[in-house]
Amino acid sequence: KMSRVEQILWxxxxxxxxxxxxxxKELSILKANKRREVIHLLKGYxxxxxxxxAFWDNQxxxxxxxxxxxxxSNVTHVFIVGIATDVCVYSTALHAVxxxxxxxxxxxxxxxxxxxxxxxxxxxxxxRNCVVIQSNEIKTRLEDI
Numbered sequence: 001k002m003s004r005v006e007q008i009l010w011x012x013x014x015x016x017x018x019x020x021x022x023x024x025k026e027l028s029i030l031k032a033n034k035r036r037e038v039i040h041l042l043k044g045y046x047x048x049x050x051x052x053x054a055f056w057d058n059q060x061x062x063x064x065x066x067x068x069x070x071x072x073s074n075v076t077h078v079f080i081v082g083i084a085t086d087v088c089v090y091s092t093a094l095h096a097v098x099x100x101x102x103x104x105x106x107x108x109x110x111x112x113x114x115x116x117x118x119x120x121x122x123x124x125x126x127x128r129n130c131v132v133i134q135s136n137e138i139k140t141r142l143e144d145i
Contacts, residue, residue, distance in 0.1 A: 007050050007058070014083070016042055018124050025110075052088045053094035067099050077102040077145050079138060086114035090121040095132050103130045104141060 014021045043064050044051040051057045052064050070078070077141050078101045080093050096103040105125060112118035122132055132139065 052091035054092040054094045079104045081106045081109035083111050085110040086117040086121040105132045108134045
């Protein structure tokens with residue numbers, strides 16, 4: 001049984017199977033990459049605890065299938081996009097690094113909540129060996145893997 005934890009109440013967003021959870025139409029370049037499979041992960045199933053990270057819930061009680069799926073596929077590099085840069089993207093990137101992945105944040109494919117906090121979080125990620133890139137660099141980075 002989980003203990004009570006204080007959580008932030010966010011506006012409804014990215015609800016599974018809704019318009020807000022759809023991938024941007026210009027992400028089709030990933031589908032064209034024949035060497036790699038695109039993994040779609042659903043998170044946030046527990047209404048009692050938030051899940052900022054794509055790897056864990058916020059209390060690190062329940063792990064998603066992402067790490068095991070990536071390991072089974074021999075993935076070594078991850079490219080993270082989405083919302084919010086300073087919350088979910090940040091948390092996912094931290095856990096990706098903890099799990100040993102070379103981690104890229106695609107800055108122009110992310111949006112944050114607090115402009116001041118975005119730069120602080122990106123600096124923290126850079127200090128943990130994450131690489132911040134722009135979307136026009138993805139293809140070149142993939143070719144180097």
